[in-house]
Amino acid sequence: MITEPRLLLTVGEPAGIGPDICLQLAFHALPSGVLLIGDLHCLRSRALTLGLSLRLEPWLEGNPWPALERGVLHVLDVPLAQPCRPGRLDMANAPAVLATLDKAMHLLRAGAADALVTAPVHKGIINDAGIPFTGHTEYLAAACGSPKVVMLLAGRGLRVALATTHLPLAQVAAAVTQEGLEGTLRILHRALREDFALSEPRILVAGLNPHAGEGGHLGHEEQDVIAPVIAALQGESLRISGPWPADTLFTPRLLEDADAVLAMYHDQGLPVLKYHAFGEAVNITLGLPIVRTSVDHGTALDIAGTGRAEGGSLLRALDNAAEIVRNRRAAGC
Numbered sequence: 231m232i233t234e235p236r237l238l239l240t241v242g243e244p245a246g247i248g249p250d251i252c253l254q255l256a257f258h259a260l261p262s263g264v265l266l267i268g269d270l271h272c273l274r275s276r277a278l279t280l281g282l283s284l285r286l287e288p289w290l291e292g293n294p295w296p297a298l299e300r301g302v303l304h305v306l307d308v309p310l311a312q313p314c315r316p317g318r319l320d321m322a323n324a325p326a327v328l329a330t331l332d333k334a335m336h337l338l339r340a341g342a343a344d345a346l347v348t349a350p351v352h353k354g355i356i357n358d359a360g361i362p363f364t365g366h367t368e369y370l371a372a373a374c375g376s377p378k379v380v381m382l383l384a385g386r387g388l389r390v391a392l393a394t395t396h397l398p399l400a401q402v403a404a405a406v407t408q409e410g411l412e413g414t415l416r417i418l419h420r421a422l423r424e425d426f427a428l429s430e431p432r433i434l435v436a437g438l439n440p441h442a443g444e445g446g447h448l449g450h451e452e453q454d455v456i457a458p459v460i461a462a463l464q465g466e467s468l469r470i471s472g473p474w475p476a477d478t479l480f481t482p483r484l485l486e487d488a489d490a491v492l493a494m495y496h497d498q499g500l501p502v503l504k505y506h507a508f509g510e511a512v513n514i515t516l517g518l519p520i521v522r523t524s525v526d527h528g529t530a531l532d533i534a535g536t537g538r539a540e541g542g543s544l545l546r547a548l549d550n551a552a553e554i555v556r557n558r559r560a561a562g563c
């Protein structure tokens with residue numbers, strides 16, 4: 231019997247808007263069964279703060295998967311060390327935030343769920359707590375033993391993948407290597423086929439330097455690193471082109487012939503995507519053995535507990551996770 235995808239949803243940083251947008255789900259028609267992983271007491275207290283009337287039911291490992299019911303959410307309780315206060319970070323709670331991810335990984339490995347959706351965490355407070363952490367992407371890659379993964383954000387018809395993720399700008403050029411780029415493009419190409427059901431995906435690759443290096447006068451990474459990788463993959467009949475100057479790459483005429491863009495670094499690609507589709511986009515980690523999606527925004531500490539958090543991106547992240555699970559099943563992966 232084929233079941234609807236079972237989605238795990240980690241609540242994220244408790245002082246941020248993660249609890250707010252998770253609680254909103256009780257009032258939406260969801261694509262699949264969803265199980266929250268977070269602190270039950272924090273969620274109950276945030277529901278009171280927000281004036282939301284819903285039932286929060288504890289779920290224990292081994293219980294049957296929760297049925298969809300309007301006005302009810304099921305929660306696998308992972309208690310925080312300290313009470314959560316909207317907008318007020320507390321590093322004592324960082325281990326519990328990461329414990330929700332570990333719990334999710336445990337359930338996925340045990341075959342008790344089909345995909346993971348994550349609400350935002352605060353990278354800074356986890357580091358302040360003395361735990362090295364650069365993002366879910368890297369944390370889940372390590373947890374899965376995946377040597378290489380790719381961050382892709384998608385919204386309103388635009389898909390932007392990143393060749394490098396969370397690292398200081400000063401380290402980006404050295405991190406763009408032929409080996410790394412080839413691995414990224416292969417993972418992206420495969421995911422577009424299997425997860426997005428595109429039979430012959432077309433990928434545009436951005437240059438690193440202004441005007442894609444201006445023939446070597448404004449940088450040499452295009453000639454030395456990016457172009458040879460593109461040429462090699464074109465030799466395998468992959469529909470990959472570039473390096474394109476990043477300033478004009480994101481224009482309608484070029485994008486209409488593309489399924490995805492590969493940007494060289496975080497703030498080359500994501501500002502464009504977020505300008506285009508903030509609040510409606512989804513962050514997807516490609517190259518993991520599990521399905522993982524997330525929201526396009528952060529913890530928004532400034533509006534936590536105020537009722538102003540918008541949950542559109544989370545709804546799409548859930549939809550997207552369910553769709554990827556169905557596509558992988560259809561492709562036999």
Ligand SMILES: NC(=O)c1ccc[n+]([C@@H]2O[C@H](COP(=O)([O-])OP(=O)(O)OC[C@H]3O[C@@H](n4cnc5c(N)ncnc54)[C@H](O)[C@@H]3O)[C@@H](O)[C@H]2O)c1
Nearest residue numbers: 349350351352353354524527528529530532533538539540
């Ligand atoms: N998936 C994730 O875990 C994730 C994603 C992005 C950022 N972050 C982290 O979040 C923290 C804060 O990041 P930031 O301040 O750069 O970005 P942010 O997205 O938290 O906030 C930027 C602005 O957008 C607003 N905003 C964000 N989400 C909103 C929503 N759903 N509804 C209404 N308004 C919203 C905020 O109020 C703020 O004004 C950082 O630690 C960052 O690393 C985590």
Ligand SMILES: N[C@H](C(=O)O)[C@H](O)COP(=O)(O)O
Nearest residue numbers: 365366367368513524526527
């Ligand atoms: N780079 C993401 C963004 O700007 O939306 C974000 O920081 C989330 O990254 P992780 O999924 O790795 O936590």
